[in-house]
Amino acid sequence: MAKLKIALYWAASCGGCEIATLAIHEKILKLAEVADIVFWPVGMDFKYADVQRMEDNSVDVCLFNGAIRNEENEHMAKLLRAKSKIMIAYGSCSYEGCIPGLSNFYNRQLTFDRVYIETPSTENPKKIFPQTKVKVPEGEIEIPEFYDTVKTLGQTVDVDYFVPGCPPEEKTTWLALEALISGKLPPKGTVISHSAKALCYECPRVREEKKVKKFYRPYEKIPDPEKCLLEQGFLCYGVATRGGCGALCPQANMPCTGCYGPVEGVVDQGAHFLSALSSIIDSNDPEEIQKIIDDIPDPAGTFYRYSLPDSLLRRARIK
């Protein structure tokens, strides 16, 4: 049997997905037996031109991590889509936009103003901003255009599968790779994880009755180590988050922040969490409910911590 041809690429990302890909440790040898990596900027010779020269659909699978933040990211996403039979959005940035997607609360100009003008360590009296093309005495040099809005891979090109997580846990990565190696592929559009249900189903904390009068921020009190964090009033996101990671954060006494994305069948993770919250608030008085929710600072940034670009909101409207 011919070996699988795999391409790996990063766009706007932190590199955690690259580390996560390698976290399969010794299984990487198993992968090497059945697959050839034909393109991987981090580990192999890097030539955009080589990718350009490849025949369309000549790569079996592309694992693409990182969001689409600038011109170059978009260009590479389109190029790799054309060359690959299967396109996988690997990790939260390419799947949903992730934390850097919170940038969609602002835009390019506001970001530039902050970074290049306002920050107190910046000395920029002439108000210089980076330009895509700059004439220097010796010639012209270029950098890619920075976009107003962070987009997911799925909003840029057609995506076949999604691997959740910031970053995906080792077992999740291997689940995806095993499917590819065995050829037993799930239906197009599948989010590949060990669970389609909420994280709560794999969390060892004891759940009783969810009735909350007040929400607490993680620093405000020490949680009971055995009981459900949400029942204790912490904004644990597990109830609206796909399982599969093994509930690592709740086991370290910290609330889930939602990095595995929405549960199966849910489009908007933030809206799902908000409705889950409303149902556990111990009150029937709409005013009191509103007051309890108002006590949550930054609801949008909290409910859409990882999914703003992929949500129904997508971005804030800037006046």
Place this chain on the structure above:
Amino acid sequence: MKKIVIDPITRLEGHGKITIFLNDDGSVANTYFQVPELRGFEKFSEGRPAEEMPQITQRICGVCPEAHHMAATKALDDLFHVEPTSTAKKLRELLYSAFYVTDHTTHFYILGAPDFVMGPDAHPAERNILGVIGKVGLELGGAVINTRKQNHWIIQTVGGRPIHPCFGLPGGVSRAINEEERAQIEEIAKQSVEFGKVSLKVFDDVVLKNKTYLDMVLSDTYTQKSYNMGMVDENNKVNFYDGKVRVVGPDGKELCKYAPREYLEHIAERVEPWTYLKFPYLKKVGWKGFVDGKDSGVYRATPLSRLNAADGMATPLAQEAYDKMYSTLGGKPANFTLATHWARLVELLYAAERLLELSRDPEITSPDIRNIPTATPDEGVAIVEAPRGTLTHHYITDERGVIKKCNLIVGTTNNYAPLFMSIKKAAEDFIKPGVEITEGLLNRIEMAWRPYDPCLSCATHALPGQLPLEVTIYDVRGNEVKRLSQGV
């Protein structure tokens, strides 16, 4: 005029790009080092609850998330005016020491060592970690993998997650460790100390006993006389987790020593239109362009500059290694860029020794890991030493602890100007009229920036192999004249 573009070289929040312009006679007219990416954390952190900053800012870098997590957590202590418990501080430093062991190990063996162990002119196919293992022995190769794996286990156990930990809170940490975990950490620490010693011996055998290499380390091409920055404890010994930032001049004299809250008196950042990354410099000395020397505010924040800025190491074996390094290099400060690899190994040994000390601390398994903040949050600044440079986080919040303003000066950013200068100097020294541009020559240029370990070097942190590099030379009309590549 000809233009050479090296794109991409590596990542700093993206791919780096080097453009070299040649005069008609083939000599170098100028060099530019561009960073084509920005993600804007300083802006979109606004509006977020401050306590989320350890988990938000670590998404700047998945290679050193621990550094951002730690700087952010300490900034929260300052912001909420809460002193962490003694055990919490020790657990944070313990995790941070384990992180340093893994990070320095990866950098040295996978990124740095191939040039020296295999030689800068070795075939690229051999000039990688596999070549290194072939030469120094499988046993050491196994120890490299094992050291990384074991210390990652410590990070997950203490920090909650293997990548992007979640344990930092204002006033403490979220989880205590038990005796069983402590015992295992102690065992790993012992092995890590041995590994640190062996690594220094490898450096001794391979580099120091080879005159050609030593001469290269001491050569002018790889010398840069800039200011040195690093965090020190109350005895002026190197510290990664806490202390004051000390800056010494290229002549070894102390310029300043500042607490985190004073950083704005000492550091300023310059904007250039051709890159998304800013250039930090010493405010009181001033920006004089891309030049070294006492009158230029350019400073370096690397393992070597940390050692230069300090009076020594706080643990005995690392101190011995420190003394040996400076006696070989002819005293302090050492301005030899390639000696950064050596300094990194001294730090690796220190981190392992510190890990061992902390694992044996009687308080380390105490359940007293959190103080609950009670004061109103307002402003917080914290600094840690990230492996790739001094890392500063500065937040201002409203009275509910929601971020109003955020400023970050990130590890590698400190070194942007010196990196640029090191590349420029190497390019000018190696690309000469009539000299053929070979792969080995390109590698020597690459060797000028590799010691800085510009993040994201998971490029080479990750897989056996050379950093991918392609150079295309264009003539005045933009026609391709020559193409060289390395990396496979």
